[in-house]
Amino acid sequence: MKKFNLKRAIFGAITAAFTFAMAPAHAHFQLVYTPDVNLEKPGDVPFKLIFWHPFENGHAMNMGEPEDFFYVFKGKKTDLKNKLKPITFKAAHNESKAYEAMVPVKRNGDYILAFTPKPYYEKSEDIYIQQITKSYLNKGGLPTGWNEPIGLSTEIVPLNKPTNILAGSTFSGILQSNGKPVAGAEIEIEYLAAEPDMTANTPGKVTASPMPGGAVVAITDDNGYFSFGIPKAGFWGFAALGSGPAKEYEGKELSQDAVLWIRAYDLK
């Protein structure tokens, strides 16, 4: 009996420590990553799909099974789900289920990639999280619709070209749910602190760490508009929490989030 209590006490302490450690790391981000988003030549572009705490180079989660993966090019949808292959991402302190894909790109223009995983159960919050994620490629410098919505149930529509934001400038977008602007929504913003090593499936060099004060947040205005100054070159993610129309999954609360990634460069 005493032993049992001790075990529970230890378990409780571990759980508490874990919960505490996770609490500031609330920002889950579905990553749809490729190192070079501006292409000059046709070819196969490698992507990594990782569910992670990217700002702190932290814990990676076993992401939900892919539900949908495609790109939109000049208004036309191309399915990419059959390109996905499971991988193991070796994060700084744990390993997680992730995916990779080789995406063939030929013609000039904007490629808007969209990935929807099945909802992920977040034990510490007892909720499901589903992050509908957009990421962009451009080939040949030709703009062909990066600023258009692509009909996702919730999405951030960029107002600055997401493939070449200048560090020190701003990024603005409009948050939509079922095509309508979402007012007063919380948007968490994270920097990809360690860009993944594309062959080793590990975090690469760590170039930043989160500052004190918790998540970086912007709130959308009455028209669903938000803006954020981009202080540093690299990959920046925006996650609108619970902006999607679906609010429940398997009897539990669902946070259906809209995520968008942009690439920022230094002006040299």
Place this chain on the structure above:
Amino acid sequence: MRLGIGLAIAAGGLLLSSMSNVASAHTPLCSCYDNGDGTVLCEGGFSDGSSASGVGMIVKDDSGNVVLKGKMNENSEFEFQKPDGVYTVIFDAGEGHDIEISHEDITE
């Protein structure tokens, strides 16, 4: 009457030059692909998203002789029979706006 026509021509010239000024504020873009069936497809455009429809396309051989000439269609595309050997494709959007693409850079 003559003066009127002269003015109209001048105005037309002014319009043309102002149009080309607008064009100089953006960058011409052109890429070509070997279709693998003996034809080559080029697509053009400008960095501000404007169409390259009507832009002249020239294909030259090794010695700089014009092999064929054409224009970008309404979709800013131009397809042609691939010449034998060395060739160069020129996207001719006017002075400062032409792009030369070597056959070595045109792959499937």
